[in-house]
Amino acid sequence: MMNNWWSGSTNQLAVCSRGALVELAAVLPATGRFVVARLDGTRMTEADHALYEFSDALLLPGYFGWNWDALSDCLRDLNWLPAGGYLIVVENAPQLLSGSAEDRHTLFRILYQAVRHWASPLGQPDGKVIPFKVLLLCDRDEEGALLRQEIAYVIDKMW
Template sequence: MARLDMESMGDLDGVFTQFWEHLRLPSYFGWNWDALSDCLRDLNRLQAERYLVVVSRSEDVLSETPEDREAFFRVLARATESWANAPA
């Protein structure tokens, strides 16, 4: 389970840093939406049976750059769909 600090996610750097730290993203992570999407859909490096990312107080996410908020939730939705459809 990863509980991200929403107060630290007011801008893109904060979002990427929180995911990088809490989900131990690989060193080749590209610090952009496509890279985050790719890494979230390939969590095998964590060797867990299940994955849970808690996003509370979502209104704080990207509060400094609200134009990026749609991309953030699109990336999360894509990752969720990918894992929901993954073979058991």
């Protein structure tokens, strides 16, 4: 069964069960260079570990400040890693920052803001929208539903 939660929207922070099929054309740009960063939620249970994994996966620059604000800034810049699109895949997403709801909400807010930033032509090179997608993979539907609710709560609190 094909999931269609990517289609029709450029503002996606999506949760998906590991066994679901995702249409590649809906996730990645049709042509050009793209970056795929794979992270593992089981290695990111604490903030320091999460920052390290993002730094490693996205080759964050030496001036990265090792805090949430610095991650937010880097995810909305990425000039050291130019591409026609970006896909961040977090496997085992329910374990992501499982020890701190506050850190987890902060990271979801940062990821959502990055998705929205790249979806806007304002401030982008040539005024072009650049796909920036985040896919959170789960083992069970219940975990996916809980993550979707948590993300919706975080996004709602932002506005």
